Amino acid sequence: MTANHTEAYRDPELTRQLSDEINQISHQPIRLMEVCGTHTVSIFRHGIRDLLPDTITLVSGPGCPVCVTAQGEIDAFVEIARKEDVIVTTFGDLIRVPGSASSLEKERAEGRDIRVVYSVMDALSIARKNQNKQVVFLGIGFETTVPTIAAAVLTAREMKIPNFCLFSAHKTVPPALTALMETRETKINGFILPGHVSVVIGLDAYRQFFKKYRVPCVAGGFEPADILQAIRMLVDQIESGSPALANAYPRAVTKDGNPKARATIEQVFKPADAIWRGIGPIPASGLRLREAFADMDGGKRMEIEPSEVEDPKGCACGEILTGMKNPPACPLYKKKCTPMHPVGPCMVSTEGTCAAYYRYHEDSLLRS
Ligand code: SF4
Numbered sequence: 351m352t353a354n355h356t357e358a359y360r361d362p363e364l365t366r367q368l369s370d371e372i373n374q375i376s377h378q379p380i381r382l383m384e385v386c387g388t389h390t391v392s393i394f395r396h397g398i399r400d401l402l403p404d405t406i407t408l409v410s411g412p413g414c415p416v417c418v419t420a421q422g423e424i425d426a427f428v429e430i431a432r433k434e435d436v437i438v439t440t441f442g443d444l445i446r447v448p449g450s451a452s453s454l455e456k457e458r459a460e461g462r463d464i465r466v467v468y469s470v471m472d473a474l475s476i477a478r479k480n481q482n483k484q485v486v487f488l489g490i491g492f493e494t495t496v497p498t499i500a501a502a503v504l505t506a507r508e509m510k511i512p513n514f515c516l517f518s519a520h521k522t523v524p525p526a527l528t529a530l531m532e533t534r535e536t537k538i539n540g541f542i543l544p545g546h547v548s549v550v551i552g553l554d555a556y557r558q559f560f561k562k563y564r565v566p567c568v569a570g571g572f573e574p575a576d577i578l579q580a581i582r583m584l585v586d587q588i589e590s591g592s593p594a595l596a597n598a599y600p601r602a603v604t605k606d607g608n609p610k611a612r613a614t615i616e617q618v619f620k621p622a623d624a625i626w627r628g629i630g631p632i633p634a635s636g637l638r639l640r641e642a643f644a645d646m647d648g649g650k651r652m653e654i655e656p657s658e659v660e661d662p663k664g665c666a667c668g669e670i671l672t673g674m675k676n677p678p679a680c681p682l683y684k685k686k687c688t689p690m691h692p693v694g695p696c697m698v699s700t701e702g703t704c705a706a707y708y709r710y711h712e713d714s715l716l717r718s
Pocket residue numbers: 664665666667670677680681682683684687688692693694695696697698704
């Protein structure tokens with residue numbers, strides 16, 4: 351996509367027009383959830399909430415990979431890092447998430463070999479250069495990042511890199527939407543479906559979910575006009591009483607997604623139950639390596655299985671990830687919990703709702 355093409359979706363005139371249309375057609379109070387952390391950041395950065403009428407409340411969802419990583423998984427990562435002759439490799443934000451007693455950042459300060467990588471392929475390269483060590487890649491993230499992780503597993507197999515393994519804490523979006531709808535307190539009237547995830551899995555991946563709950567769902571892009579267009583379509587559906595599974599991001603999202611990426615995921619992973627921070631166990635919402643790749647399963651190789659552990663005392667990440675609270679409603683927000691000293695992952699990750707509020711929305715108390 352060219353820069354100019356993207357610019358068109360930032361056009362203030364188009365943004366204003368969409369905002370006016372939403373203001374005209376919105377009459378009843380509704381709660382819309384943006385599922386994806388990238389949407390959350392874009393909404394704050396572009397002041398989208400301020401362009402909406404009072405009838406519309408936007409709430410953030412569980413689409414930030416670091417934020418939904420369960421406390422028990424963080425503890426398992428720390429335990430792995432403490433093992434002899436192990437190099438832990440992972441993406442940046444994860445190392446700052448506090449576990450029950452430590453974090454990867456603290457462990458690294460104490461001399462454990464923990465390396466931040468920009469791509470899983472870097473972890474493969476570390477494994478090739480350190481053949482006397484086990485290199486464990488901590489896999490977090492949704493369907494967006496999973497294809498490259500799956501490709502790395504295939505590459506490790508093909509290139510015979512025996513000291514590389516993957517600890518999969520990956521999660522998938524459609525089962526989380528079901529869990530949200532089954533939680534009565536969330537009271538969500540419509541979903542802005544995650545753009546990047548939808549590029550991979552396609553609109554049809556939500557079909558079953560939509561058929562069951564008949565809740566308006568619109569896939570959205572990340573520029574201001576993309577988001578407003580998705581909101582406009584949702585409001586239209588709600589006001590006319592005609593829920594639909596629709597696409598406001600047709601330049602990137604298709605009905606079937608990316609068949610090659612989906613096939614790579616399917617070849618390497620199978621669905622497994624997973625624990626989500628704030629939501630708890632969700633059936634078939636995680637990804638485990640298939641039997642053919644079981645020897646590369648980091649959990650098995652390290653003999654570590656995450657257990658269910660309570661979230662940090664006082665941290666409202668669970669309610670924030672399910673749209674039941676906004677960050678200012680957390681008693682620790684801006685007091686004990688800041689980006690410099692985060693208590694929970696929602697303040698650590700750049701895509702976390704608490705971090706986004708802290709950074710972009712100083713007057714959020716007025717709207718919460
Ligand atoms: S402000 Fe901090 S403690 Fe409160 S919910 Fe957010 S991350 Fe958790």
